[in-house]
Amino acid sequence: MTKATRQAGGSAPALSVDKIVEHALELAEREGPGALTMRRLGSRLGVDATAVYRHFRDKDELVLALGDRTIARAHASLVDLGEHDDWRHVLRRIAEANWEQCQAYPAVYSLMFARVTGGPGERSMVELIMSTLAKLGLSQEKTALLYRLFVDTVLSLCGMNATARTLPPDILEKDTTAWSRVYAVLPHEGYPAIRGHADALVSVTGEQIYRASVESTIAYIAAQV
Amino acid sequence: MTKATRQAGGSAPALSVDKIVEHALELAEREGPGALTMRRLGSRLGVDATAVYRHFRDKDELVLALGDRTIARAHASLVDLGEHDDWRHVLRRIAEANWEQCQAYPAVYSLMFARVTGGPGERSMVELIMSTLAKLGLSQEKTALLYRLFVDTVLSLCGMNATARTLPPDILEKDTTAWSRVYAVLPHEGYPAIRGHADALVSVTGEQIYRASVESTIAYIAAQV
DNA sequence: ACCTGAACACCGTTCAAGT
DNA sequence: ACCTGAACACCGTTCAAGT
Numbered sequence: 001m002t003k004a005t006r007q008a009g010g011s012a013p014a015l016s017v018d019k020i021v022e023h024a025l026e027l028a029e030r031e032g033p034g035a036l037t038m039r040r041l042g043s044r045l046g047v048d049a050t051a052v053y054r055h056f057r058d059k060d061e062l063v064l065a066l067g068d069r070t071i072a073r074a075h076a077s078l079v080d081l082g083e084h085d086d087w088r089h090v091l092r093r094i095a096e097a098n099w100e101q102c103q104a105y106p107a108v109y110s111l112m113f114a115r116v117t118g119g120p121g122e123r124s125m126v127e128l129i130m131s132t133l134a135k136l137g138l139s140q141e142k143t144a145l146l147y148r149l150f151v152d153t154v155l156s157l158c159g160m161n162a163t164a165r166t167l168p169p170d171i172l173e174k175d176t177t178a179w180s181r182v183y184a185v186l187p188h189e190g191y192p193a194i195r196g197h198a199d200a201l202v203s204v205t206g207e208q209i210y211r212a213s214v215e216s217t218i219a220y221i222a223a224q225v
Numbered sequence: 226m227t228k229a230t231r232q233a234g235g236s237a238p239a240l241s242v243d244k245i246v247e248h249a250l251e252l253a254e255r256e257g258p259g260a261l262t263m264r265r266l267g268s269r270l271g272v273d274a275t276a277v278y279r280h281f282r283d284k285d286e287l288v289l290a291l292g293d294r295t296i297a298r299a300h301a302s303l304v305d306l307g308e309h310d311d312w313r314h315v316l317r318r319i320a321e322a323n324w325e326q327c328q329a330y331p332a333v334y335s336l337m338f339a340r341v342t343g344g345p346g347e348r349s350m351v352e353l354i355m356s357t358l359a360k361l362g363l364s365q366e367k368t369a370l371l372y373r374l375f376v377d378t379v380l381s382l383c384g385m386n387a388t389a390r391t392l393p394p395d396i397l398e399k400d401t402t403a404w405s406r407v408y409a410v411l412p413h414e415g416y417p418a419i420r421g422h423a424d425a426l427v428s429v430t431g432e433q434i435y436r437a438s439v440e441s442t443i444a445y446i447a448a449q450v
Numbered sequence: 451a452c453c454t455g456a457a458c459a460c461c462g463t464t465c466a467a468g469t
Numbered sequence: 470a471c472c473t474g475a476a477c478a479c480c481g482t483t484c485a486a487g488t
Contacts, residue, residue, distance in 0.1 A: 048472065051473075114388035118407040143425065145429050148434045153378075159388075193352055197368055197369050209374055212374045219441070219448070264480075273453065275455080276454075
């Protein structure tokens with residue numbers, strides 16, 4: 001018997017934080033970040049839109065809760081990492097876990113990649129990264145800068161990728177076909193370098209770019225040690 | 226006498242693409258990306274909101290026009306670059322020009338950093354970067370990847386920075402004080418690495434991070450040559 | 451050709467009211 | 470305690486109408 005069922009009316013509450021988060025996540029990922037509205041969420045949950053305000057101060061708190069949940073999942077996938085793993089291996093695993101979450105929940109990443117959730121998921125992830133970099137024995141200032149370099153690289157690339165992938169269908173189409181529509185047919189005069197690389201440019205994947213960026217950052221950190 | 230004044234009615238049109246873009250830019254930068262609505266833009270221009278639809282298919286076309294304008298400005302600030310400048314110098318200047326535009330027009334960057342404008346500003350910038358990297362004599366595939374690595378690094382970091390800086394005032398306050406509110410007061414037990422670097426973390430600037438990221442990318446490219 | 455204004459189908463959030 | 474429903478102040482966009 002839950003706390004709720006013991007209350008005055010006797011009937012269980014229709015909503016809970018977990019239930020709201022779960023449905024919000026599904027709505028955002030199935031129909032895009034723009035479809036995550038309080039009204040649509042309410043109708044999905046079978047309640048009035050304003051009922052959600054009993055459990056979250058406002059929409060922003062809900063978005064941060066979704067964000068912290070995905071970071072918590074990324075962190076949970078890293079439980080096998082130990083104290084004595086090489087820092088490069090740890091950073092690669094963290095970057096990989098974020099990429100996986102970003103591919104699975106692009107709408108959430110697009111909504112919160114530039115935010116601070118302050119939640120338990122984020123706190124665990126920050127501690128993991130900071131403790132990994134602290135082992136390098138650099139100054140506090142240098143350690144802090146390299147932490148931000150790594151985190152911002154991971155979040156900004158995941159965020160940009162997620163934002164691009166979750167644009168409204170008509171706009172997404174416009175952007176993804178831009179290379180073949182405009183860049184591949186530019187005149188050689190004026191745009192020789194673009195035309196000379198048009199084929200190669202369209203086949204570069206987001207994952208290749210992400211990997212290169214993570215390796216670049218790790219090499220940069222290694223050079224400071 | 227403009228084309229418009231020669232027309233049937235004789236009276237000059239109230240709107241032009243340039244006038245709309247200029248006022249939209251001012252509105253977005255003064256009051257944030259969320260304030261850029263067709264209705265508010267219309268009232269600023271002294272016309273009905275729907276009058277803008279004579280000059281732009283929809284709001285997205287307007288946003289892309291704003292975006293291409295800022296890229297064009299970044300490109301215009303690089304006219305002194307020549308054929309024989311060192312590629313590292315050229316990439317640093319391009320990164321710097323984007324950072325300057327992003328600081329001056331964060332609302333625009335937040336709206337379009339993950340987009341493809343396909344416009345003249347973007348085309349010039351793409352050609353400049355591609356031609357710079359083409360001189361390294363790498364394969365088409367490698368050149369294309371390094372192009373995307375550089376561009377995505379610049380745009381994603383500028384975009385994240387711009388997005389964070391242009392959040393609505395109450396949310397911005399919440400995010401910027403998160404470090405002192407939650408991270409600086411975390412218990413040592415459980416969060417030793419965070420607490421050990423709390424002071425250093427708050428003093429890292431976005432510009433430091435950006436510079437480090439650009440240098441990291443340049444070093445990574447240099448290692449491929 | 452260019453702009454207006456009503457209309458449609460939406461938003462987030464507040465607040466009084468119900469149970 | 471928890472949810473409803475009306476209300477307020479907004480959105481982007483379409484379309485017929487005006488000049």
